[in-house]
Amino acid sequence: MTRLPPQDGERVDREREVTFTFDGREVTGLEGDTIGSALFASGRRTFSRSFKYHRRRGLMCCAGQCPNCLVQVDGAPGVRACTEPVQEGMEVEHMNARPSLEFDAMRATDLFGGPFTPPGFYYKTFIRPRRLWPLYEKILRHAAGLGKVPKEQAEREWRTEYRRRHADILVVGGGAAGLSAAIAAAELGADVVLADEGPEPGGRLLAEGNHARARELTARARDLGVELLTSAPALGAFDGLVPVWERDTLHQVRAQRIVYATGAIEQPLLFPGNDLPGVMLSGGAVRLATLYGISPGSRAVVATVDDRGLEAAVALLARGVEVATVADLREHGNSDAMKQLMRQGVHVLRGATVLQAEGRSSLQRVTLGPPGAGEGGAGEHELTCDLLAVSGGSAPATSLLAQSGARTRYDERLGHFVLSEMPEGAHAAGEVAGSGSLFEAERSGAVAGAGAAHELGFGDDESRARVETERKTVLNSRDGMPEVAVPPAVTSSRRGKCFACLCEDVTAKDIHLSVEEGYDSIELSKRYTTTTMGPCQGRMCQLPAVRLMAEETGTSLADVGTTTARPPWHAVPMGALAGRPFEPAKRSSMHARHRELGANVLWAGDWRRAYDYGDPRAEALAVHETAGLIDVSTLGKLIVRGPDAGELLDRLYPNRFSNLAPGRIRYGVMASDAGRIMDDGTICRLDDDSFYVTTTSSGAGAVYQWFSWWLADWRLNVHLTDVTQGLSAVNLAGPRAREILASLTDLDCSAEGFAYLDGKRADVAGVPCLLLRIGFVGEVGYELHFPSAHGEHLWDALMEAGGPLGLRPFGLEPQRLLRLQKMHILVGQDTDSESTPFGAAMPWIVKLDKEQPFIGKWALEKAASGELETTLVGFRLADGHVPTEGAVVLPDGDGPVGQVTSARFSPQLGGVIGMAWVPVSLAKDGASVTISDEGRRLQAEVVTKPFYDPDGEVLRS
Amino acid sequence: MSYEFLTPAPTALARSPMERQALAAGARLEQRDGWNVAVAYDGEPPERGRCAATAGFADRSHLGKVELQGSHGLPLGQATRRDDAWWCPFTPEKALVLCEPADTATLLERLEGTFPTVVDLTSALAALTISGPLAREVFARFTAIDLRDSATPVEGFRPGSVGRTPGAILREAGESWLMLFGAALGSYMWTVVADAAESLGGGPVGVDALAVANA
Numbered sequence A: 001m002t003r004l005p006p007q008d009g010e011r012v013d014r015e016r017e018v019t020f021t022f023d024g025r026e027v028t029g030l031e032g033d034t035i036g037s038a039l040f041a042s043g044r045r046t047f048s049r050s051f052k053y054h055r056r057r058g059l060m061c062c063a064g065q066c067p068n069c070l071v072q073v074d075g076a077p078g079v080r081a082c083t084e085p086v087q088e089g090m091e092v093e094h095m096n097a098r099p100s101l102e103f104d105a106m107r108a109t110d111l112f113g114g115p116f117t118p119p120g121f122y123y124k125t126f127i128r129p130r131r132l133w134p135l136y137e138k139i140l141r142h143a144a145g146l147g148k149v150p151k152e153q154a155e156r157e158w159r160t161e162y163r164r165r166h167a168d169i170l171v172v173g174g175g176a177a178g179l180s181a182a183i184a185a186a187e188l189g190a191d192v193v194l195a196d197e198g199p200e201p202g203g204r205l206l207a208e209g210n211h212a213r214a215r216e217l218t219a220r221a222r223d224l225g226v227e228l229l230t231s232a233p234a235l236g237a238f239d240g241l242v243p244v245w246e247r248d249t250l251h252q253v254r255a256q257r258i259v260y261a262t263g264a265i266e267q268p269l270l271f272p273g274n275d276l277p278g279v280m281l282s283g284g285a286v287r288l289a290t291l292y293g294i295s296p297g298s299r300a301v302v303a304t305v306d307d308r309g310l311e312a313a314v315a316l317l318a319r320g321v322e323v324a325t326v327a328d329l330r331e332h333g334n335s336d337a338m339k340q341l342m343r344q345g346v347h348v349l350r351g352a353t354v355l356q357a358e359g360r361s362s363l364q365r366v367t368l369g370p371p372g373a374g375e376g377g378a379g380e381h382e383l384t385c386d387l388l389a390v391s392g393g394s395a396p397a398t399s400l401l402a403q404s405g406a407r408t409r410y411d412e413r414l415g416h417f418v419l420s421e422m423p424e425g426a427h428a429a430g431e432v433a434g435s436g437s438l439f440e441a442e443r444s445g446a447v448a449g450a451g452a453a454h455e456l457g458f459g460d461d462e463s464r465a466r467v468e469t470e471r472k473t474v475l476n477s478r479d480g481m482p483e484v485a486v487p488p489a490v491t492s493s494r495r496g497k498c499f500a501c502l503c504e505d506v507t508a509k510d511i512h513l514s515v516e517e518g519y520d521s522i523e524l525s526k527r528y529t530t531t532t533m534g535p536c537q538g539r540m541c542q543l544p545a546v547r548l549m550a551e552e553t554g555t556s557l558a559d560v561g562t563t564t565a566r567p568p569w570h571a572v573p574m575g576a577l578a579g580r581p582f583e584p585a586k587r588s589s590m591h592a593r594h595r596e597l598g599a600n601v602l603w604a605g606d607w608r609r610a611y612d613y614g615d616p617r618a619e620a621l622a623v624h625e626t627a628g629l630i631d632v633s634t635l636g637k638l639i640v641r642g643p644d645a646g647e648l649l650d651r652l653y654p655n656r657f658s659n660l661a662p663g664r665i666r667y668g669v670m671a672s673d674a675g676r677i678m679d680d681g682t683i684c685r686l687d688d689d690s691f692y693v694t695t696t697s698s699g700a701g702a703v704y705q706w707f708s709w710w711l712a713d714w715r716l717n718v719h720l721t722d723v724t725q726g727l728s729a730v731n732l733a734g735p736r737a738r739e740i741l742a743s744l745t746d747l748d749c750s751a752e753g754f755a756y757l758d759g760k761r762a763d764v765a766g767v768p769c770l771l772l773r774i775g776f777v778g779e780v781g782y783e784l785h786f787p788s789a790h791g792e793h794l795w796d797a798l799m800e801a802g803g804p805l806g807l808r809p810f811g812l813e814p815q816r817l818l819r820l821q822k823m824h825i826l827v828g829q830d831t832d833s834e835s836t837p838f839g840a841a842m843p844w845i846v847k848l849d850k851e852q853p854f855i856g857k858w859a860l861e862k863a864a865s866g867e868l869e870t871t872l873v874g875f876r877l878a879d880g881h882v883p884t885e886g887a888v889v890l891p892d893g894d895g896p897v898g899q900v901t902s903a904r905f906s907p908q909l910g911g912v913i914g915m916a917w918v919p920v921s922l923a924k925d926g927a928s929v930t931i932s933d934e935g936r937r938l939q940a941e942v943v944t945k946p947f948y949d950p951d952g953e954v955l956r957s
Numbered sequence B: 001m002s003y004e005f006l007t008p009a010p011t012a013l014a015r016s017p018m019e020r021q022a023l024a025a026g027a028r029l030e031q032r033d034g035w036n037v038a039v040a041y042d043g044e045p046p047e048r049g050r051c052a053a054t055a056g057f058a059d060r061s062h063l064g065k066v067e068l069q070g071s072h073g074l075p076l077g078q079a080t081r082r083d084d085a086w087w088c089p090f091t092p093e094k095a096l097v098l099c100e101p102a103d104t105a106t107l108l109e110r111l112e113g114t115f116p117t118v119v120d121l122t123s124a125l126a127a128l129t130i131s132g133p134l135a136r137e138v139f140a141r142f143t144a145i146d147l148r149d150s151a152t153p154v155e156g157f158r159p160g161s162v163g164r165t166p167g168a169i170l171r172e173a174g175e176s177w178l179m180l181f182g183a184a185l186g187s188y189m190w191t192v193v194a195d196a197a198e199s200l201g202g203g204p205v206g207v208d209a210l211a212v213a214n215a
């Protein structure tokens, strides 16, 4: 048991035990423990196996910054054990080791696989012989990746949320600076959200024993109404949007100002064996002791380049951990921490660092000495220990700032990249901005928070003046930053792997090789070696990689620079990014009735539509023989109203509408300014000033936008209203349609009283309707448009009245067959983006003599005077085979000259019919064309008039 | 030819596009002003409790909704309560007037003479009221419209995307919000709102409980 006596401010409750399993074995921790601390307390030192070499890895940072403690929790891979609180009954498993964490067969990669796994090995090896690739692939796929995703879909689904949150100010980071920023802004009246990665706000305050202050600041922030999000890393900084992931919720925070108080990240040192379990960052060792009351080792050695490591040594000593020796790379310095260590008689080596760490399954001894010393060099000290606490300096966590537009520069004195330029609307506070001590961090936070609030108009002159004075003090204090010794890229030339990137198992030697191979910039090296691309996202490896690159290329760190900061800054499950699925589906007001009638419902654009009711051919025949009823509510529907309504339509369509009589209907094909067919539909003139325009189902939105666009440009006195969803529509068609309709309305439904292409207003079954006598399906037909709230009422009334007369509902598929028999085009199916009305065999619709200029006129004039190459015709096939839509038309067996756009078997006509684009020379009745369809050659006969009722006698009757 | 074919008539039963979902959730329907209205679910006390403690949502698609086009002079961003109706401006030239269903015919008549274009959109738009202390949290699950007091005070009117479709939100009272959206999306939007509300402990409420809760 490695628990220390109770620590002041520790997070664990020693009275309450929590039991969970790790790889099937029961582990008992304390309430408040993380999985990592509970496992460590139970004696576990190996937490994971590394990505490529399957080396043992143990706790290193205890702050969710490195890849060393990744485990699988209740089936979800990629969880950081050191930040995930334990919960009763949790099932925790190791990742990336087979058959077990203690004995991993893939460790052979480390022992013997070096030559096969150089940087970029996947570009070089396992390529030849090609025929073995399937085998390689199987092995590599098995070896790749870290966690195991459960096989069953149900087991890999969990509820995730998107939560949109607007705020005046977002504070990223809940340490001393972040909390102070939030408090200062909230005190001035701003609406503030604070997002912190840790399970409890406080950051370093908690880890360094200032828990009382942390909790005081947290309570104050809460009292002021600050929304505190914990265990909630910010994933990136996009224009005005910062996604913050908190457990199962992705908060999309849109704040007017952002204060980044992201702190600094303690850096490792590079030396052989730097990844052994037992080698920890000094902050990690202190966190284990302070927050969880755990001794991180029984005998510790500390290697540092700054006061942080010395302070860690003091803290460990205070908690009863033996500190054998401290190696401080600095030759001089007499900070308070150094004085304390001296007073307590700790052996301190100045100008020394760690040269090597050794041990079998975990750390057993280290060698200290002057940097660069080889094997057996002068001034070396070999020490047995089970904890090496390392502090290789710190790197401000600038990634999110850089993503939002900040710039950094290399600071020689501090040995890391510091902020040099801030983007508008962003503020930085605390360590990320160079305010290192806790006191300074709090002060800089308050200045940043108040400054952000002031920019939004909160506060008054007095508060502004006060903050301005404080700001100057903060800036001055940054000049007195404590001294650090900049460590060499690698501390010694001894044998053994020195890991620059722990996530991707990239060694210092790998970076050397990549430079030798020509990848001599940090961006190229990143792509080739994958350094900085793993779960730590460069936290641990960016600075070491830059140092190595500078050394290898002989350039300065400033010239090497850093890689471009990109989201995500924190690993996040794909499910959290996806959020709840939204699939806006439109449904007609009669949708439930179709379901009850057994309709096969499919997507049609953004609508769910009845495709058929089980027997499309019988449904089509019913339309010819008795009557059919189809729901056509999906049609786009616009009211165009105003004194210039006729002129607007004349300008938008190639044919005329201003001369259409009220109560009459005309077909319209809308052309683009290139003369290509965009959409089609019918237009009914309601009165002198208003028209009712229908569009295709899928074109409704685009047509409304097209109308609005031109209307804004032409400034005509017209108003548009989209009533697509307000009006439902059904088409009642067939020989008995008139009889059925007449039974439900007072309207004169006779052929004379209600003629083809008439539009009438009447009540049907008590429902106010606009009735259009049009015939898309070729039989006498009435399209009824009516308030969608009455959808079920009218559908029921029509079905009831028509049932005894043989009325049958029909779906989209029979409608497609029926319209094909009439050779009515479907825009987008029978036409494409190059089709003009001339090519589509509708020259009659283009009124080039129209006095009114119209959209596409110039292009259509050109088309009219030129030679058409292909045109749309009908065809009949003697063979019963229905060609695929898209099958090619061949002239004499050579290259394709056209294609089939629609084809169906027509029970009414007893054969296969279709439409196709063919060369103009073949566009005559009786001509023969060859259709090539999936290897079959079919001989088709060209037809230029509708297959059914070619002269429209039935339709008009 | 008149525009009567746009207006639901009292001679036929009018239904909300969310009626099926409401029934499946246990709604009791009552005919009011020609509409089938979900008046109650599991009883007034629990429904009122939902509106008081978490979030209740009620189908109010039966409200009259009239679009007027022409210069209306209403201040943008807020709705104006006038003559027992909400006047909600979308643009300086376009507004929606919301009224009780029984008042729609009179309203249409009155507006016809005043504005160049008046169209009844009662059937075109569905409406849900979300009410309760967690109403804004429910909205946050499916819309990015800023509903904080500073951006949308009481009587604020905010057109925008809801559940990835065009819509608008009117803050009728303290924590009572009326959301408008395309009627054809009614069934979809019910599932979106129910999913969000239920995950926060809320649920459907009838218009009767809603009226009491908001009184």
Ligand code: FES
Pocket (backbone or CB within 6 Å): A036, A058, A059, A060, A061, A062, A063, A064, A065, A066, A067, A068, A069, A070, A080, A081, A082, A083
């Ligand atoms: S030890 Fe958990 S992330 Fe570093």
